[in-house]
Amino acid sequence: MALMLYDLAGADEGRRFSPYCWRIHLALKHKGLAFQTRPWRFTEKDVIAASGGTTVPVLEDAGRMVSDSWKIAETLDAQYPDRPALLAGGAGWQHARLTKHWVEATLFPLLLRMLVKDIHDRIHEKDKAYFRASREKRFGQTLEAFAAERDAVRDQFRLALTPLRRLVTEQPYVCGAAAGHADHIVFGAFQWARCASAYPVLTEQDAVAAWRERMLDLFDGYARGFPAG
């Protein structure tokens, strides 16, 4: 049985916009593993209960479900050691882990403010009440208030990208001459924006946008092939 990735989808089941799931899309391509995806909506907790978690990505391999994008990457390296490594222990692990924390602590809060209204508009009807209630509880305000002034948030976001911009000005990828799992992790953030919204988070002149194009080109344009905007 092929590997199965449970993947967050919108009302249109082709719309795949989870930044965490995108890490695993590219991780599986990086390892050259064949896989299928199954669209999953926020409220389908029962479908992935066997993973022990309540969110995707979940990867099912030979009947076993694994939850959490970092744990999935470690599991893939352990299960398929003959394939190109994602983390491989040591400094590669550390590089990806620092990148993960930077992306999640610095970029995600700003992206969420820019994207949350568009996400709400694009998710399945059955998810909308859950999504609004859970997010408004977390934010302590309405989605609309949380999402206000996104142009100002975008300015902060572009400034926060400075370390990444410097890195991909010096070399093609976050991992150097070739893309690695740290690239997958950062790219997940941009694919979240691309597949959940038409709002342009980067200018076309930005070196980060050039890197994003290189990522979209990987694996015969795999990520580019998904519905965007």
Added chain:
Amino acid sequence: MALMLYDLAGADEGRRFSPYCWRIHLALKHKGLAFQTRPWRFTEKDVIAASGGTTVPVLEDAGRMVSDSWKIAETLDAQYPDRPALLAGGAGWQHARLTKHWVEATLFPLLLRMLVKDIHDRIHEKDKAYFRASREKRFGQTLEAFAAERDAVRDQFRLALTPLRRLVTEQPYVCGAAAGHADHIVFGAFQWARCASAYPVLTEQDAVAAWRERMLDLFDGYARGFPAG
């Protein structure tokens, strides 16, 4: 001849506060190399002219001067391959490089606002006019205006530390179980604050402060032995 590190000093020549020089202090200790330091002031450009640069750190080894902290680390690895590696190519290099860009783009601008007035007060008399003029030109405002509201800047700084805080909550050092050059690079930022100012940039309860203590303990408390406050 021992290795000689030209090291930024204050009016008190024991006060060593350059974040870039601190990277090399710890890099030399990490490699187990004997070295001496020579106090250097901002206006002593002629003393290091042979390095081709105008700033410290400069490392002199067998009569050859090398400028720029990253280049010095690479040179040390190339010259002393039998000693513990700092960067060692590959993912270790990438991990340190991402850390460098994050520290310089995200932490330094906030630290500078908190520290610049104290730095000005502690540098050598002969440096003060140069320091004020060059910084006020760069900032487009007086030192005093640039340094205003440092408590608010400190709140931003502590928030910006989130990725580091998560990393050193999971593991003792930025590089994992043992400190490496990425740790030296981050520590340089905190040693800058510690040796140029008495202003507490962290709370004692912060996991980042616990990591800083571990760094101060390295090499028999080497960094702790320098004048602070």
